[in-house]
Structure formats: C-alpha cells, structure tokens
Amino acid sequence: MRFNVYVTLKRGVLDPQGKAVMDALHSLHFGEVRDVRVGKFIELNLDGLPEQEARARVEKMCQELLANPVIEEFRIEEVRA
Amino acid sequence: MRFNVYVTLKRGVLDPQGKAVMDALHSLHFGEVRDVRVGKFIELNLDGLPEQEARARVEKMCQELLANPVIEEFRIEEVRA
Numbered sequence: 001m002r003f004n005v006y007v008t009l010k011r012g013v014l015d016p017q018g019k020a021v022m023d024a025l026h027s028l029h030f031g032e033v034r035d036v037r038v039g040k041f042i043e044l045n046l047d048g049l050p051e052q053e054a055r056a057r058v059e060k061m062c063q064e065l066l067a068n069p070v071i072e073e074f075r076i077e078e079v080r081a
Numbered sequence: 082m083r084f085n086v087y088v089t090l091k092r093g094v095l096d097p098q099g100k101a102v103m104d105a106l107h108s109l110h111f112g113e114v115r116d117v118r119v120g121k122f123i124e125l126n127l128d129g130l131p132e133q134e135a136r137a138r139v140e141k142m143c144q145e146l147l148a149n150p151v152i153e154e155f156r157i158e159e160v161r162a
Contacts, residue, residue, distance in 0.1 A: 006122050021123070021146070030142055032135075035126035041087050042102070045116035054113075061111055066102070 001046045002079035003058045007067045008039035042066055043079075051078070082127045083160035084139050088148045089120035123147055124160075132159070 015037050022036040067074040103117040148155040
C-alpha cells in the first residue's frame with residue numbers, strides 16, 4: 001500500500017529556505033515570483049495492512065518522526081495502484 | 082496564480098535520506114515500512130501571467146533551479162482557488 005505525505009510549514013512560520021529560493025529565482029530573472037514555500041514530499045510503501053489501519057499508522061509516523069507538529073502540518077494521501 | 086511543484090529522485094537513483102528515514106521508522110517499531118523516498122514539495126505564488134505562460138515559466142524554473150534534471154524529475158500542478 002502506498003501513501004504520499006506532504007509536510008509543510010504552518011502558515012505564519014518563517015520559511016528561510018523558501019525565501020532563499022525566491023531570491024535565487026529573482027536573480028535568475030523570474031521576477032514574477034511573489035512567494036515560495038518549501039516543504040517535504042515523502043513516498044511510503046507499506047507491507048499489507050488493512051487500509052484503515054495503514055492510514056492510522058502513517059498518521060502516527062507523521063506525528064512521531066516525519067513532521068514536527070509544533071511548526072509543521074502534514075497531509076496524507078493514499079496512492080491507488 | 083499558484084502552482085505546486087513536486088521534485089522527486091528518478092527511479093533507480095539511490096535515496097540515502099529515504100533510507101535513513103526508513104531505518105528510523107523501523108527503530109520506532111514501524112516495521113511494516115518497506116520503502117521510503119523523500120522529495121521536495123514547493124509552493125509557488127506568481128504575479129498574474131496568463132495561465133499557459135505561467136506554467137511554461139514554472140517549467141523553466143524547475144529546469145534551471147528547482148530540480149536537478151540529471152537525477153531528479155518534477156511534476157507541476159496548478160492550484161485553482
């Protein structure tokens with residue numbers, strides 16, 4: 001079973017990496033870029049668990065390791081084959 | 082106009098970060114995890130260009146800065162308000 005996890009900084013949390021990317025884009029003459037936020041995209045492959053249980057496990061993984069719940073939020077998406 | 086960009090390692094390219102995350106998940110007793118790949122998720126906000134042109138510009142940004150085309154591939158998704 002495959003899941004995609006998107007980890008992003010919460011609104012309002014400063015994103016220095018996004019700022020650096022935006023500055024780099026500006027110096028490459030992409031002046032139309034107004035804002036950039038950088039997050040993580042994690043593809044997980046799990047050994048067969050029932051779907052409900054698998055999703056709950058992935059949620060637990062996010063809370064314990066993949067995201068920092070103080071400053072980040074996450075979204076889980078099941079990938080259907 | 083908002084775009085999401087997903088940058089991932091090409092199939093076959095070794096992902097040491099993904100491997101490290103998988104090992105960490107295993108030691109946290111998530112033994113069901115068989116594979117992990119870690120990529121980047123970039124949210125871009127552009128000042129008003131026509132949609133076609135904006136997408137072409139984002140593609141150029143990916144080729145020039147956001148992704149390393151030798152080892153990475155990218156996917157662009159427009160976010161409709």
